[in-house]
Amino acid sequence: MIEELFEKEKRKLTPEKGFNLVGIDYFENPEGQLYLIENFEMYQDALDAKKNRKNQEEFFILYKGSGGEFLTR
Numbered sequence: 001m002i003e004e005l006f007e008k009e010k011r012k013l014t015p016e017k018g019f020n021l022v023g024i025d026y027f028e029n030p031e032g033q034l035y036l037i038e039n040f041e042m043y044q045d046a047l048d049a050k051k052n053r054k055n056q057e058e059f060f061i062l063y064k065g066s067g068g069e070f071l072t073r
Contacts, residue, residue, distance in 0.1 A: 019046040
């Protein structure tokens with residue numbers, strides 16, 4: 001059940017265009033654990049922003065693939 005909520009939140013935060021850098025708040029309810037940090041036009045910019053974070057494993061990049069699929073890095 002928690003995994004389903006997490007996937008639902010990821011889909012809500014996936015942009016139509018560009019790449020969203022998203023953080024995880026482990027102290028929040030499962031429905032609100034994810035939060036948007038910033039949207040980037042280029043993947044490299046989102047990756048650089050993630051690398052500049054103290055705990056990189058608490059952040060990930062959401063985007064849509066060319067076929068409209070939801071992707072995470």
